[in-house]
């Protein structure tokens with residue numbers, strides 16, 4: 009008998025207490041539904057979707073401890089106990105003294121940018137998320153993308169594709185620092201494929217911010233996932249806890265905007281956290297105008313209570329191992345079917361390179377969106393284009409901005425699907441890849457909003 013025991017496979021550190029039924033549909037139904045939705049997957053009803061990988065935002069499963077906190081939430085208008093639970097958790101985890109709750113991440117951007125961003129200014133950093141860019145451009149200011157070049161080549165492997173290119177940033181600051189409002193790092197960098205930013209890079213960007221006397225702000229939606237990558241990929245942090253890494257990360261920033269719908273593992277919510285009392289005072293005014301009083305900011309007390317628990321759960325190593333492990337599992341499976349994926353895989357999603365998947369579809373016919381529609385038709389899986397449609401038009405020329413990457417994102421909700429679901433998704437994409445030569449035409453826009461058009465756009469299929 010062998011005395012060596014097998015290495016046990018990775019395994020979710022939770023079990024299922026409540027289930028929600030899903031129903032499959034037929035190909036004919038899906039063809040009709042997506043046409044009726046004007047080929048915009050945001051227009052589909054959720055019961056027309058079998059596996060929903062549209063976003064990891066607000067779609068995660070809360071724990072029994074979070075549901076317990078919901079029942080004991082304090083709904084007082086001012087001075088809610090639940091607010092203080094949240095504030096103390098943020099003080100403890102992120103090290104920031106001042107906290108303003110908001111109803112979600114973009115609301116935090118709206119409030120903070122109302123203080124910081126003026127017409128004609130710029131906000132350099134790694135790639136900005138679309139709502140962030142929207143809130144900057146809405147104020148007639150400009151978002152300057154200084155992400156490392158490796159981020160825009162899906163064939164090269166780089167451990168921190170979310171990093172800021174320090175030379176690019178330094179050169180920009182030398183040229184234009186008077187116009188710079190603040191520097192922003194989004195970690196992980198969603199637009200570049202959920203890719204992490206290294207601690208080393210954050211430290212260097214801090215030095216640049218100091219040299220030019222600028223604030224450094226973090227878009228912290230997926231801060232815990234970023235910390236996991238730092239632990240796994242930067243030698244110095246191998247023996248650190250996630251919370252130690254989080255503490256150090258945030259120490260280099262002056263303020264944070266947060267969408268709690270990601271690494272807060274709640275269904276709605278956000279906040280701004282900051283070190284400086286004067287900034288807090290200025291932002292408070294806009295928070296009261298746009299969001300609500302300072303101790304609820306658009307959230308129910310119970311939501312803040314659940315968020316306080318969620319932030320602690322999201323910064324546990326066991327949870328993050330399983331979470332990012334599942335994303336990795338799907339990515340590896342897709343590779344076995346030959347699907348061109350971005351590597352290394354991101355923290356919250358696997359990104360497919362639509363230009364390599366559908367080289368026959370010209371950029372003007374939106375290959376990313378064409379693939380999104382095909383994946384839905386194949387198996388009822390909903391995912392999102394992160395490419396030209398999402399990038400909006402250039403505000404000056406009104407031309408399409410053909411992004412360096414045309415990606416399709418399979419975003420994995422937290423603690424929601426099992427590896428069986430991942431197997432199903434991979435097999436479905438394998439089928440689409442097999443019949444790829446049959447896809448010969450893309451789509452054209454028939455209606456679009458002037459900003460953030462992908463949410464409401466309408467398209468029609470181009471016939472051969």
Ligand code: F0G
Pocket residue numbers: 062063064065112113114115137139140194198227229230267268269277278
């Ligand atoms: N910042 C980042 C990096 C995000 O990914 C998002 C949202 C926001 C800010 C805005 O937060 O939705 O709470 O208002 N991302 C979602 C997504 C929508 O699907 O990636 P929000």
